[in-house]
Amino acid sequence: xxxxxxxxxxxxxxxxxxxxxxxxxxxxxxxxxxxxxxxxxxxxxxxxxxxxxxxxxxxxxxxxxxxxxxxxxxxxxxxxxxxxxxxxxxxxxxxxxxxxxxxxxxxxxxxxxxxxxxxxxxxxxxxxxxxxxxxxxxxxxxxxxxxxxxxxxxxxxxxxxxxxxxxxxxxxxxxxxxxxxxxxxxxxxxxxxxxxxxxxxxxxxxxxxxxxxxxxxxxxxxxxxxxxxxxxxxxxxxxxxxxxxxxxxxxxxxxxxxxxxxxxxxxxxxxxxxxxxxxxxxxxxxxxxxxxxxxxxxxxxxxxxxxxxxxxxxxxxxxxxxxxxxxxxxxxxxxxxxxxxxxxxxxxxxxxxxxxxxxxxxxxxxxxxxxxxxxxxxxxxxxxxxxxxxxxxxxxxxxxxxxxxxxxxxxxxxxxxxxxxx
Amino acid sequence: xxxxxxxxxxxxxxxxxxxxxxxxxxxxxxxxxxxxxxxxxxxxxxxxxxxxxxxxxxxxxxxxxxxxxxxxxxxxxxxxxxxxxxxxxxxxxxxxxxxxxxxxxxxxxxxxxxxxxxxxxxxxxxxxxxxxxxxxxxxxxxxxxxxxxxxxxxxxxxxxxxxxxxxxxxxxxxxxxxxxxxxxxxxxxxxxxxxxxxxxxxxxxxxxxxxxxxxxxxxxxxxxxxxxxxxxxxxxxxxxxxxxxxxxxxxxxxxxxxxxxxxxxxxxxxxxxxxxxxxxxxxxxxxxxxxxxxxxxxxxxxxxxxxxxxxxxxxxxxxxxxxxxxxxxxxxxxxxxxxxxxxxxxxxxxxxxxxxxxxxxxxxxx
Numbered sequence: 001x002x003x004x005x006x007x008x009x010x011x012x013x014x015x016x017x018x019x020x021x022x023x024x025x026x027x028x029x030x031x032x033x034x035x036x037x038x039x040x041x042x043x044x045x046x047x048x049x050x051x052x053x054x055x056x057x058x059x060x061x062x063x064x065x066x067x068x069x070x071x072x073x074x075x076x077x078x079x080x081x082x083x084x085x086x087x088x089x090x091x092x093x094x095x096x097x098x099x100x101x102x103x104x105x106x107x108x109x110x111x112x113x114x115x116x117x118x119x120x121x122x123x124x125x126x127x128x129x130x131x132x133x134x135x136x137x138x139x140x141x142x143x144x145x146x147x148x149x150x151x152x153x154x155x156x157x158x159x160x161x162x163x164x165x166x167x168x169x170x171x172x173x174x175x176x177x178x179x180x181x182x183x184x185x186x187x188x189x190x191x192x193x194x195x196x197x198x199x200x201x202x203x204x205x206x207x208x209x210x211x212x213x214x215x216x217x218x219x220x221x222x223x224x225x226x227x228x229x230x231x232x233x234x235x236x237x238x239x240x241x242x243x244x245x246x247x248x249x250x251x252x253x254x255x256x257x258x259x260x261x262x263x264x265x266x267x268x269x270x271x272x273x274x275x276x277x278x279x280x281x282x283x284x285x286x287x288x289x290x291x292x293x294x295x296x297x298x299x300x301x302x303x304x305x306x307x308x309x310x311x312x313x314x315x316x317x318x319x320x321x322x323x324x325x326x327x328x329x330x331x332x333x334x335x336x337x338x339x340x341x342x343x344x345x346x347x348x349x350x351x352x353x354x355x356x357x358x359x360x361x362x363x364x365x366x367x368x369x370x371x372x373x374x375x376x377x378x379x380x381x382x383x384x385x386x387x388x389x390x391x392x393x394x395x396x397x398x399x400x401x402x403x404x405x406x407x408x409x410x411x412x413x414x415x416x417x418x419x420x421x422x
Numbered sequence: 423x424x425x426x427x428x429x430x431x432x433x434x435x436x437x438x439x440x441x442x443x444x445x446x447x448x449x450x451x452x453x454x455x456x457x458x459x460x461x462x463x464x465x466x467x468x469x470x471x472x473x474x475x476x477x478x479x480x481x482x483x484x485x486x487x488x489x490x491x492x493x494x495x496x497x498x499x500x501x502x503x504x505x506x507x508x509x510x511x512x513x514x515x516x517x518x519x520x521x522x523x524x525x526x527x528x529x530x531x532x533x534x535x536x537x538x539x540x541x542x543x544x545x546x547x548x549x550x551x552x553x554x555x556x557x558x559x560x561x562x563x564x565x566x567x568x569x570x571x572x573x574x575x576x577x578x579x580x581x582x583x584x585x586x587x588x589x590x591x592x593x594x595x596x597x598x599x600x601x602x603x604x605x606x607x608x609x610x611x612x613x614x615x616x617x618x619x620x621x622x623x624x625x626x627x628x629x630x631x632x633x634x635x636x637x638x639x640x641x642x643x644x645x646x647x648x649x650x651x652x653x654x655x656x657x658x659x660x661x662x663x664x665x666x667x668x669x670x671x672x673x674x675x676x677x678x679x680x681x682x683x684x685x686x687x688x689x690x691x692x693x694x695x696x697x698x699x700x701x702x703x704x705x706x707x708x709x710x711x712x713x714x715x716x717x718x719x720x721x722x723x724x725x726x727x728x729x730x731x732x733x734x735x736x737x738x739x740x741x742x743x744x745x746x747x748x749x750x751x752x753x754x755x756x757x758x759x760x761x762x763x764x765x766x767x768x769x770x771x772x773x774x775x776x777x778x779x780x781x782x783x784x785x786x787x788x
Contacts, residue, residue, distance in 0.1 A: 083745040087477065087736050118707075120532055124507045127532060127707045128742035135710040135746075143707050145532040148510060155549065158529075161542035165533055329527075330514025355477045358738065362482075362511035366473040366518060383475065 005253070011223055011243040018226065018235060025055055026111035035177075038113040038133065041299045042324030043121035043146055045169065045317060047189040047232035047308075051182055052173045057111055058229065059129075062098065063091040063387055067273025069106040073389045090356040090387025092129045099136060113139050115176065117169070121146035122298075122326030123359040140176070142169055146321045150329045154322060162318035187310035189232040190317075194309065197302035199240035200227045204303050206247050207291040207344055211261035213250035216344075217290035218280045219257055221271055228299040232308075262287025263408060266340045268294045268333075268367065269352035269360055274389035282398055286405035290350075292340035294333070297325035304336070330363040334370055341377055348378040348408055354386040378411070380404040423456065423609075424496050434558040437494060438501040439485065439509055440646040441705050442530070442672040444547065444692060445612060446574040446680070448501070450567030451551050452560025456497070457608025457673065459648050460484040462766045465491070473515055479736040480765045481647035482512050489520055498557050499524040501550075504532075505646065505705035506739050526553055532707040535697045543693040551689060567688035573612035575679040580619040582677035587626055589724055592636075592663040594629040598654045605648075607673045637785050639728045640666030640720050642747060645704055647734035649764045656775050657730065661782035666724035668704075676701035704739040713743060714750040721757055728785055729759040730778070734766070758785055 029036050037054035039045065041061070049056060066072040067090075075097025076090055082100060084093050103110040116139060118130040127143065134141035144165050147158040170181050203223065207216045214220065223243055230236035250256065267290045272279050300306065301323045309316035328336070341349065349371050353361045364381070371377040382400050385391035427433045434453040438445075448455035461484030470487035488494050500523055502513035510527070517525040528550050531539040555562050584603065588595045603622055607615040641657070645668045657664055678699040682691040702708045702716045721729065729751065733740045744761065751759050760781040762774055 083748050085733075085741040085744070088738055088741050092742075124504065124510070124705075125738060125742070128739070131707070131710050132742075132745070141709070143533050145707075147529040148504060148527065150527055155545075157542055157545035157549075161531070161533075161538065164538040164541070168538060329517075330511055331517055333514075334518070353475060355475075358478070358507040358511070361475060362478055362508050363515050365475055366515045369473060370518065 005249055007242065007246040007249045010246045011239075014239055014242050015222065015226055018230060018239065022055075022229060023107045023110075026057055027108045029055060029111040035114040036111040037115045037117055038130070039117045040119050040121070040123070040126050041228045042123070042326060043119050043300065043321030044228070044231075045117060045119060045144070045166065045321075047186055047193060048166070048169065048173070048181075048317065049117065050189065050232060051186050052177045052179055054115065055111070056229065057113065059095040059098075060091055061225065061229065062105060062107070062110055063094040064273045065107055066094050066098070066105060067387050067389075068276050070274060070389070071106050072274055072387050075101070076388055087355075089125050089129075090385055092125060092132075094387050095129065096132065099133070113137055115139060116141040117144060118142065119144045119146065119321060121321050121324040122148075122328075123357075125359070140172075142172060144169060144321070146324075146327060148329060149322050149327055149332065152332075154319075158322065159315070159318050162321055163314055166314050166317055183313070186313050190308040190310040190313055192234055192237055193232045194307040196227055196231050196236040196240060197300070197307050199237065199244060200224075201303045203240060203244055203247060204292070204296070206244075206251065209251050210345070211254070211256035212264065212289050212291050212344075213247045213256055215257040215280075215290050216296065217267040217271070217293040218276075220290075220293060220296040224296045224299065227302075231299075256289055258284050258287060258289060260287050261289045263348065263405060264289055264291045264344065264346045265348045265350050266290065266292045266294075266337060266344065266346045267350045267352065268337060268364065270295045270298075270354055270357060270386040271352070272354070272384045272392050273386055275384070275392040275394070278394060279384075279392075279397070282394075282401045283405075286401075286409070288405065291344035291346055294325050294337065300324055301328070301336075326359045330366070333363075334367055337367070337371070338375060341375075346377075347412075348380065348404075350380045351382070353381065353383045355383070355391055356385050356387055378404070378408055423454075426454075427496055432559065434498045434554075435496055436499045436501055436526070436554055436557070437497040439503075439512070440481070440670070440672050441505045441703065442503060442675070442696075442700075443501050443528075444550075444696070446567065446570040446688075446692060447547060447551055448554055449573070449612060450564075450570035450688065451554035452558035452566055453498070453554050454611065455501075457605075458485050458488070458494070459605070459608065459670070460766050461488050462648070463650060463769060465493075473519070477736055478508055479647055479734055480767050481734070482508050484766065486512065486515065486519075489516070494520075497523050499526055499554065501526045501528065503528045503530050505530075506737075508738075509646075524553065524557060526550055530696070530706070534707070540693055540697045543697055544687075544690050547689045547693050564688050567692075568682065570612060571680050571682050571688055571691065573616060576616050577607070577612050577619070578675060578677045578679060580616055580623065581674045583623055584619060584626075585674075587623070589665045591629075591633075592638075592665055593631045593633040594626055596655075597658055597664040597667070598651055601651075601654060601667075601669050604670050604673050608670075636661050636663040637727045637782055638663050638665045638725055639730050640664065640724050640726045641730050641732050642668055642717065642720075643704075643731045643733040643737075643740040643744065644669050644764075645671035645740070647737060647766050649732055649734075650766060650768055650771075652771055653732075653762075653764055653768070653774065656771050657778060660775055660778040661786070662728075662730070662778065664730075666720045666726060671703060704743045710746045713746050717747050717750060718754075726757070728781065729757055730781070731759060731761040733761065733763050735763055 078097035079093035460481035469490040
């Protein structure tokens with residue numbers, strides 16, 4: 001066994017380099033005449049837009065970056081002054097607030113869109129968001145409507161509907177850019193996508209180890225950025241090779257994200273970005289490690305086996321767009337969480353409900369009913385927000401989290417297991 | 423409704439959640455379409471609170487409560503569409519809590535109207551029709567669909583006539599009365615509703631209510647969750663004639679008829695109507711300019727002097743559209759507007775009354 005770490009911090013270091021370069025390309029987009037396409041994370045047509053020379057921008061990622069860097073609050077207030085209600089999505093308001101402030105952000109000045117692709121997979125608010133931007137910037141908007149996945153078998157007409165829209169998007173891109181689709185490049189990029197998806201799935205599955213080498217919520221939300229932004233590039237494949245080395249090295253050394261893993265949980269729901277660190281700190285004293293999370297699947301449920309397929313380029317892109325976590329019905333989400341609890345040997349479920357995102361949160365209380373009363377899985381339900389710092393009550397959260405894990409610890413002791421304790 | 427079902431055990435009832443449910447499709451498959459618009463002030467939340475957070479709109483919580491306390495056990499199926507994330511996810515909550523009922527989810531296309539959208543929707547309607555016909559034990563024949571579409575077209579015509587009467591002589595048909603006539607449609611078949619509307623139109627010809635002073639306004643925002651009747655009464659008592667509205671939007675679709683040729687495919691006709699002729703709605707993708715055109719069209723058609731935004735608390739589609747509408751009115755600078763927020767469960771209205779009276783006076787005395 002090695003006695004020194006060769007790969008420690010490689011994931012975050014490499015990610016920082018890639019993200020910094022990506023934001024720099026956006027900041028220089030006007031000077032370099034680089035066209036910018038705004039897209040959403042879930043089911044994004046990355047490979048297609050790059051095929052026509054677009055750089056991708058993800059306002060959802062801008063919003064979380066603003067949240068984590070404490071800049072979301074002023075943006076949200078600016079949007080509310082403009083007319084947005086305190087009861088609508090904080091991500092939307094953060095972006096509108098940026099728009100009203102000429103896109104000045106902690107990452108520098110963000111790029112404005114030349115083209116808006118509303119890949120509406122799993123969220124109705126996306127439409128209203130992009131409609132507002134299309135009006136403000138007077139740029140073309142393409143709505144790529146993705147039907148809601150209800151059962152295990154997806155009706156052929158739903159896949160065909162998405163596929164037909166992708167063909168319409170290609171025609172529009174060809175008209176807009178004067179270029180034809182480069183099918184050879186698309187197939188190459190989809191092959192990179194599939195390789196990335198394979199590595200990402202391997203990474204997530206490492207959390208089956210005891211102790212888990214990483215936190216599948218508090219760390220995975222960073223690791224996931226690269227598959228969402230850079231999927232379809234060689235760099236993304238290389239990135240996950242490096243992260244896998246880092247995490248396998250942790251396994252070799254028997255270390256995880258915290259000194260001693262005592263409780264393994266599955267987490268449902270997005271993180272409270274403006275209070276990300278302090279939220280994590282509330283769990284650490286109890287030895288809590290997340291071994292699977294649903295938020296890390298908002299871009300796609302590749303861990304469930306889906307892969308882009310260069311031999312069926314358009315069809316597999318259409319299929320991929322359907323399988324974003326929030327585009328799955330609640331019964332499917334419930335079954336997925338149940339499978340995570342079993343597969344990753346979790347002790348409990350933590351549901352973090354955020355006001356901003358009804359797509360995520362409506363139904364979570366019913367999930368709690370199911371897991372607590374029927375599946376008999378200890379379930380903690382806490383509320384705050386993913387973007388709006390005003391909804392985070394540290395003392396209240398601490399009370400609930402402490403009470404839950406104290407109770408869980410007593411149950412473990414009663415069963416003869418190892419205790420935790422803060 | 424229970425008694426009606428007991429009279430014939432073969433009868434089937436399909437509940438539907440707003441905004442838009444194709445009643446023709448449900449009736450045409452042999453089931454009774456029962457519109458659910460929440461529990462209003464009639465139901466206290468005892469169980470739904472444990473399944474829906476407090477920041478979720480009231481209509482979804484009270485509809486769920488009605489189910490959980492057994493009031494909706496007469497339903498054989500429940501029909502939802504993708505009007506918003508709440509309604510969409512409520513379909514999943516319904517599915518788990520009421521396994522004895524079939525939950526039917528229809529994804530109405532958000533891609534702009536065109537052949538892609540139409541082709542998909544024909545199949546989606548076909549899937550829903552087959553599901554309901556199977557529940558109703560009615561076979562998959564299309565003749566009942568022809569009958570239902572004809573009844574639906576007559577319903578559109580009668581509703582348009584009623585609205586025209588209301589718009590030209592609002593003193594003869596108050597907003598609450600018009601609204602209740604529409605809402606009755608959620609509790610009866612299209613043919614029964616047509617009878618009711620025709621009867622009301624006949625009676626209105628003999629109405630002799632004297633006009634009073636009032637400003638002409640339109641109301642926007644209450645297309646799904648419905649305001650308490652007291653709030654609608656308050657608007658008129660405070661000096662408004664509400665001569666345009668989007669209350670209970672799904673129960674009074676655009677007046678353009680469904681064009682169904684002899685021997686034509688009724689599902690294709692219904693899908694074509696929805697795709698190309700059913701009009702703009704907050705819950706359907708449209709460029710903001712189209713939404714603005716809709717608003718100004720409403721104002722012009724009603725000769726309105728003001729706009730009252732009646733936004734249901736926590737209703738995201740209404741709250742997003744409000745920004746579009748508000749900014750358009752501010753840019754135009756000619757039509758005054760005010761904004762009220764309501765919940766269906768609301769029971770005190772005095773503050774709202776004062777706001778509306780002030781709004782009316784500001785128009786009357788400037």
